[in-house]
Amino acid sequence: MEETTKIFGLRAVIEAIQTDKTIDKIFIQKGLSGHLYQELQQHMSSREYNVSYVPIEKLNRLVKGNHQGIVATISPIKFVALEDLVSSVSEKESTPLFLLLDQLDDVRNFGAIIRTAECSGVDGIIIQKKGGAPVTADTVKTSAGAIFKVPICKVDHIKDAIYYMQSSGIKVIAATEKTDDLLYDKDFSQPVALVMGNEGKGISSSVLKIVDEKAKLPMKGTIGSLNVSVACGAFLYEVVRQRL
Template identity: 45%
Template sequence: MEKSPDERPSRPLNEQRRTFYDENGTRHEPRRDRDRPEAARSGNSGSKPDYKPRYPHRPAADRSIDMLFGLRPIQEALSAGRTLEKIYLLRGTKNSITQEITELAKAATIPVSLVPLEKLNDLTRKNHQGAVAFVSPIDYAPLDSILAGLFEAGKTPLLLLLDRVTDVRNFGAIARNAECLGVHAIVVPSRGAAQINGDALKTSAGALNLIPVCREPNLKETISFLQHSGVQVVACTEKADTSLETASVDFTGPVAVLMGSEEDGISPEYLRLADYKVRIPMAGQIGSLNVSVASGIMLFEVLRQRLMSVDK
């Protein structure tokens, strides 16, 4: 039978309070109402309380450092050739400025999304005028120039193609793998790719400042371009019959490794275009790996074969 409140043992008030410690290990008693300034306890709006906020580590709701808002600033940024990650425009807005923004963004392969007002209000509290854009912390590189430069320098191209890898931290980890294992460039689609922001840069451990990233409007055309340029495309998929450990695929020549999203894998149309399809051997009960881990295994096999071919 449950005890009534009167029957429950009572403890002194000071034993019921928690003891807190700061980052230096100094013990502090919990803040009591009587420790606060009188204006703060009484709700007097005439003077500001002099105590610190309870959660000073929380970020501001407005991330304006990483974004532009307003039609004219975005238009000017595009005209100046500034690299933008993505542009959001208010759905149903049609005028000369929005038309120019759309045309400039298309020419620069910057994705534009037409969204409702609620989406824009979630992105910023500022007066956005129906337009918000995220600024990219990196400059995208043209794939054709990179490929031509590699061949001219006598290097064997190693590229990494990512199909719909949208998780920011996964992308950062993949970039770190790619830089460590000798990838010359990462290729992503202009739509359906992870946003390159501060989290991606941090997860990459700075690799995104070292390895070029190419943003292509159409991966199908990109695969065809690479194949016509003498680069074989190898898709990593658990549906393949060929297993990676057999070393039946030669990675010592120009190659582009194609990785897909964790949810759907590689798009069927891209799989059909690939020169080879290989799977990573598995010994456990789970049938797939995280895409960042899988990319590391694939790229290690490329590096292993290339190092062995040099030693021969």
């Protein structure tokens, strides 16, 4: 399955773009040039792609074969539009619950979060187009298939999704240690969108400035932090507890 999510070669990637495949990320060799590369750049300019310019050694590790300086990963899922997601969830009788992931890096953490999200009744997950973990075979495997059951959408920036949630009557709560408010003091009985941050940096400061509320988990040990997928599980199941 890992191999089927990757395509390589300039002509193959151009064709994937032309046929509107769901391209998750494009790796391009630094210094690449030539006629086909220029054609690729023209096609890429029509929309925003998650692009990394990397040494040839990185491409050699990604695939076996003549990659011609480019490898693209094709997402095994179709992403939904944010407006469509919020609209469809608002029509349900249940109280909306969304999850926003601010530049999560690790594909296995991503998969674990998706699995917990499905089990806890999350209506949809929002990720950023650039800077976040791609949807790979490892993501699918770690999610135990939940990735095919929870709608996922991509936005240009997480802030775009936050503003849209707020304008739709959904409270946005950030999971961060940069607050004195505990998770257990928050009201999750209303429509809520939870924001989880990057494994190392947490939630970006620009995002923290615009959320409605912040909450943290009480920490009793000396390490002072949890794996993001574990913390996400704790937050989501507090929502479940309050809504039972």
